[in-house]
Amino acid sequence: MLKKIAISLGDINGVGIQLALENHKTISKLCDPIYCVNKKILKKATKKLQIKIPSNFTLSGQFLQTKINPGKVKKDSGQFSYDSFLQAIQLAKVNQVDAICTLPINKEAWSKANIHYVGHTDMLRDIFKKNAIMMLGCEKMFVALYTEHIALKKVASELKLSKLSKFLIDFVNDISIEKNTTIGVLGLNPHAGDNGVLGKEEDIIKKAIKKATKVTNQKFDLLVPDIAFTPNVRKKYKYFCAMYHDQGLAPLKALHFEESINVSLNLPIIRTSVDHGTAFDIAYKKQNKLSNKSYINAIKEAIKLAK
Structure with a gap:
C-alpha cells in the first residue's frame, strides 16, 4: 500500500501549485498525495495556469478565500x-497521513499576515514543543544547522x-547513520579559531563534541569552515553540522x-520540503519549465522515512 503524504502548497502566489499539478502523475505513482487546498482556490490557480485539475487530485481542508x-x-x-x-500538521497528528511534504512559503508574506513564526521549522518546534533540527541536502551530502534564521x-x-551538545546528540539519534561514519562539525571562526588566536568559541564546540561522543559513541571531527566543503574533505x-545558516x-x-x-528532525512526525523558494x-508563467528534482526528492525522502 502506498504511503499517504500530506502536501502543503506553500505561497499561492509562487510556484508551489504549478509544481504540485505538473508532477501529480509522477508523485501519485510513488505515494497517495493529499493536497492541502480547497477546490475554489485550486480552480482559481488552474485557470491562471491553464492546467486541468487531475481527476485523482485529493484535497483536504477549508480555507479563507484567497x-x-x-x-x-x-x-x-x-x-x-x-x-x-497547519492542515497538513493536523492530518499527521491524527495519523491520517504518514508524512508531510511542504512547498515553499514566503516569510515576508507570513509577517504581513501577522504570523509570528519565521518559517516551517519554527512553527513545528512550537506546536510539538520539541527542538526540531533543520537538515538540508541530498544523498551526497547533508548539512544540519545549529542556528537557523x-x-x-x-x-x-x-x-x-x-x-550545542544536546543538538549534536539529538541529531545523531534521529538519523540513520552508517557504522564508522564521522560527522564534520564546522568551527565558528576563520581557521576554526587558530587555537584561540581568532576566537575562543571553538573551545565550546570541542567540549560539546566530547560530551556528545561520550553519550552517543559517535565520532565527530572539528573542521575549519573555509575548507570543509572542498572536494577532498567532502570525500x-x-x-556536516554548521553553526549558522549561510x-x-x-x-x-x-x-x-x-x-x-x-528535512525536519527530532519530531514526532515526518516532514520534508523542497529546498528552494517561491520563485x-x-x-504562473507557463512557458517556464520548473525543475522538479527537489520536489521529487523531498517526496521520496518522506516515503523512505515513513517506512
Missing part, C-alpha cells in the same frame, strides 16, 4: 500558506555547551541546489 497575485508578497497568500501547512551578530552568543564526510547552506546550494531538500519571478 486572491492570487502572481509573484507578489501579499497578506492573503501568507495566510493561505500558513493554513495549508537569526541575525549573524547573535550566533556567537547562542553558542552554549549544553545547547570523508556525508553529514555557513552551511551557501556551499550546499552552490553544489546541489536543484536536488537538495529540507516569484517565474510564477
